[in-house]
Amino acid sequence: MTAVLGWLRGLFAVGMLAGFYVVAFALLAADAALVGLTLWGMVEMPSQTGNWSLALGGSIPAASALLYGIATVSRTEAPPPDAVLLRRADAPGLWRLVEELAGQLRTRPPSRIYLTAQANASVSEDARLLGLSVGERTMSLGVPLLRWLKPMELRAVLCHELGHYAGRHTRFGAITYRGAASLRSTLFRLRMTARSDQGRVGYAWLYQAAIGAYAWVYLRLSLAVRRRQELEADAEAASVVGPEVTAQALRAVHALGITWAGFESRYLRPVQRLGFVPEDVFEAFAAMVDDPPVRTRMAELRAHPVESGRSPLDSHPPLVRRLALIEARPAGPPRIVAEEGPLIADTSPVTRVQRKMLGEAGHAVTALPWTEWADLAAEAFAIELASLLLDAASDTRTTARPTLATVLGLLERGEHTELVRRLTDAPEPEEQLTEALYALTGQALAGAGRARWVLSWTQGYLLDCPRDPRGRLDDLVAAAARDRTAVPALRGEFARLGLDIEAPVVLALRTVAAPAGRTTARRSTRSAPDLITQELARQRTVAKVTMGALVVAMVVWGIALLGSDSSQPYPQTYRPGLELPATASPYAPWSRSTHLQPEPSYAASLPAPIITRPLIPLPAPDLLLGIHHVVSGDTLSGIACAYDTTVKDLQELNDMGKSTGLAVGQTLLIPAQEKSSGNGAAGCR
Numbered sequence: 001m002t003a004v005l006g007w008l009r010g011l012f013a014v015g016m017l018a019g020f021y022v023v024a025f026a027l028l029a030a031d032a033a034l035v036g037l038t039l040w041g042m043v044e045m046p047s048q049t050g051n052w053s054l055a056l057g058g059s060i061p062a063a064s065a066l067l068y069g070i071a072t073v074s075r076t077e078a079p080p081p082d083a084v085l086l087r088r089a090d091a092p093g094l095w096r097l098v099e100e101l102a103g104q105l106r107t108r109p110p111s112r113i114y115l116t117a118q119a120n121a122s123v124s125e126d127a128r129l130l131g132l133s134v135g136e137r138t139m140s141l142g143v144p145l146l147r148w149l150k151p152m153e154l155r156a157v158l159c160h161e162l163g164h165y166a167g168r169h170t171r172f173g174a175i176t177y178r179g180a181a182s183l184r185s186t187l188f189r190l191r192m193t194a195r196s197d198q199g200r201v202g203y204a205w206l207y208q209a210a211i212g213a214y215a216w217v218y219l220r221l222s223l224a225v226r227r228r229q230e231l232e233a234d235a236e237a238a239s240v241v242g243p244e245v246t247a248q249a250l251r252a253v254h255a256l257g258i259t260w261a262g263f264e265s266r267y268l269r270p271v272q273r274l275g276f277v278p279e280d281v282f283e284a285f286a287a288m289v290d291d292p293p294v295r296t297r298m299a300e301l302r303a304h305p306v307e308s309g310r311s312p313l314d315s316h317p318p319l320v321r322r323l324a325l326i327e328a329r330p331a332g333p334p335r336i337v338a339e340e341g342p343l344i345a346d347t348s349p350v351t352r353v354q355r356k357m358l359g360e361a362g363h364a365v366t367a368l369p370w371t372e373w374a375d376l377a378a379e380a381f382a383i384e385l386a387s388l389l390l391d392a393a394s395d396t397r398t399t400a401r402p403t404l405a406t407v408l409g410l411l412e413r414g415e416h417t418e419l420v421r422r423l424t425d426a427p428e429p430e431e432q433l434t435e436a437l438y439a440l441t442g443q444a445l446a447g448a449g450r451a452r453w454v455l456s457w458t459q460g461y462l463l464d465c466p467r468d469p470r471g472r473l474d475d476l477v478a479a480a481a482r483d484r485t486a487v488p489a490l491r492g493e494f495a496r497l498g499l500d501i502e503a504p505v506v507l508a509l510r511t512v513a514a515p516a517g518r519t520t521a522r523r524s525t526r527s528a529p530d531l532i533t534q535e536l537a538r539q540r541t542v543a544k545v546t547m548g549a550l551v552v553a554m555v556v557w558g559i560a561l562l563g564s565d566s567s568q569p570y571p572q573t574y575r576p577g578l579e580l581p582a583t584a585s586p587y588a589p590w591s592r593s594t595h596l597q598p599e600p601s602y603a604a605s606l607p608a609p610i611i612t613r614p615l616i617p618l619p620a621p622d623l624l625l626g627i628h629h630v631v632s633g634d635t636l637s638g639i640a641c642a643y644d645t646t647v648k649d650l651q652e653l654n655d656m657g658k659s660t661g662l663a664v665g666q667t668l669l670i671p672a673q674e675k676s677s678g679n680g681a682a683g684c685r
Contacts, residue, residue: 020183023214024066027207031059042557060546061539062204065189066211068538082357083114083140084349094146094343098139101158104240107166110139115349117281117357119144119253119260123161125170137165143282143350144260146343148289149252154343156241156249163236169229180222183215192535227317234326243329250326254319255301263288266460271377272358274509277365281354284370293458378453378461379446379509385439387507392422404444404494405501407437411480412487434481438463440505441477447506448499467497626670636660643670
């Protein structure tokens with residue numbers, strides 16, 4: 001049954017991926033047809049094809065973004081950038097454990113194991129022929145899991161990942177994953193193209209709408225399958241290590257993942273941007289995990305696993321649902337494997353993982369012992385807020401550098417609201433002002449040598465002031481930030497501590513004598529800047545290609561215009577269905593043979609007709625008409641004889657019916673000789 005479900009899911013994944021190709025190539029075919037029609041019109045009707053530049057210039061950027069997204073569909077998923085291959089000699093215990101657990105699940109073990117810096121684990125399979133042929137299997141395992149999970153919890157995590165192999169999830173899962181990744185990549189590029197200068201007059205918005213609609217259907221259908229697979233992998237793990245251990249492992253991974261993400265985004269990456277990292281990242285994280293408030297918080301996360309900010313496109317079911325299904329399973333005797341010795345005998349792969357993780361920033365950093373790094377981090381965070389408050393207190397009318405006395409003066413004069421407005425637009429500005437005033441006060445004391453900053457893993461930084469052991473300064477700062485009448489008491493405390501509030505506040509890292517820039521206000525995004533940079537570079541290349549194509553098309557259009565008759569771009573008619581006469585002699589719109597000229601005997605009774613010059617010259621003589629202005633003495637039969645036509649032709653051409661009456665000054669259209677009946681001359685003799 002498992003094999004049948006695996007094949008059905010594989011067919012579904014392949015079919016959905018094929019649908020992406022169908023939608024994409026249908027858009028490209030329509031675009032190509034439009035461009036081809038436009039180019040044809042440029043050559044065949046150059047004077048009537050005025051919007052070719054919009055069609056061509058708008059198609060190339062949008063089509064290139066779509067083609068680039070299609071090209072990424074079949075790319076093989078690469079390991080994470082911080083991954084390090086773990087050889088069997090480096091971790092014989094881990095390899096032995098993985099292979100024995102795979103045997104219990106009756107599946108083939110992975111052929112490669114990578115160590116990563118993430119608090120997570122994953123598996124993949126390099127299946128060929130759209131999943132019809134099996135390939136090498138790869139497992140990625142995060143160092144935080146190896147170091148901070150209990151042995152039984154780690155076994156549960158390994159069984160969950162091996163359960164994906166047992167359920168044949170990875171054979172076709174790569175297709176589904178790459179399809180989803182390619183859809184996201186294509187939408188990202190179309191969205192950036194639509195918002196750029198290239199997309200202001202183009203088809204990127206149309207492509208984005210069509211691909212977005214298909215992506216909505218694709219992701220929700222494919223994610224439903226992937227979530228079902230996660231539940232099946234949970235069941236496999238519970239069958240080996242038991243439901244209780246599996247649930248404990250899920251809770252532990254959840255708490256550890258949130259703690260590691262907070263350490264990396266709040267402490268490690270901001271200070272790394274200043275150029276400093278701990279010598280051992282995992283040792284610094286161990287100090288954070290051992291902190292009593294952090295341990296309490298992790299215990300709360302394990303007991304009450306709340307997933308904040310969960311995306312509707314998450315590939316995993318809600319953790320609460322997974323735990324409920326696992327804990328509802330009947331407990332049985334777990335089949336466990338005893339381990340002998342450490343899982344990783346050589347720590348060099350862990351060191352390489354850390355080096356690759358820190359090398360993603362792309363610039364040189366200074367490694368410090370984690371205790372010095374922690375003090376530097378605390379000081380950097382305080383300096384940032386202190387500098388923001390001084391900037392808010394600065395006066396554009398003076399060049400004097402604001403000090404702590406400047407801020408206290410603004411608060412004392414009742415300019416609290418204006419100071420808050422300049423400082424922040426956060427939802428709780430009062431708390432921001434209190435925090436910034438605390439940072440400025442502490443930095444002034446630290447710069448004067450009367451206090452120092454220490455890192456707090458839960459609050460960011462704390463002020464260690466030997467002359468204020470009971471923390472009275474904290475209460476005075478909070479009161480002064482709220483009420484201007486409390487400012488004098490804060491001034492008195494500064495005087496007791498021997499602080500000169502008029503002195504400039506030192507905004508530099510005393511630990512390394514380096515200025516501190518913005519830290520916590522920036523988010524840590526390792527991959528997004530690279531992705532955006534690559535996309536902008538691609539758009540610049542496409543812009544050059546588009547400009548070149550427009551130049552070539554303009555040259556072709558100019559040549560086509562020169563080769564066309566620009567004197568008469570549009571045919572004009574005297575009335576619907578009838579064309580006006582072309583260039584002719586002053587007396588007749590065409591030349592006639594001499595033997596068809598009227599006899600001289602008619603000269604007295606038929607005055608010489610008055611023929612006007614044609615209004616607009618036309619090149620085709622077989623379609624030309626003449627104009628005759630009726631004068632006194634003209635008859636319809638006489639005019640017919642004079643122009644070698646018939647009365648019937650004149651009546652039909654001028655809508656006269658059977659009438660032969662004429663009026664002086666009336667204008668008659670005279671048919672061309674080729675279009676007349678040809679019997680007029682014989683009737684005039």
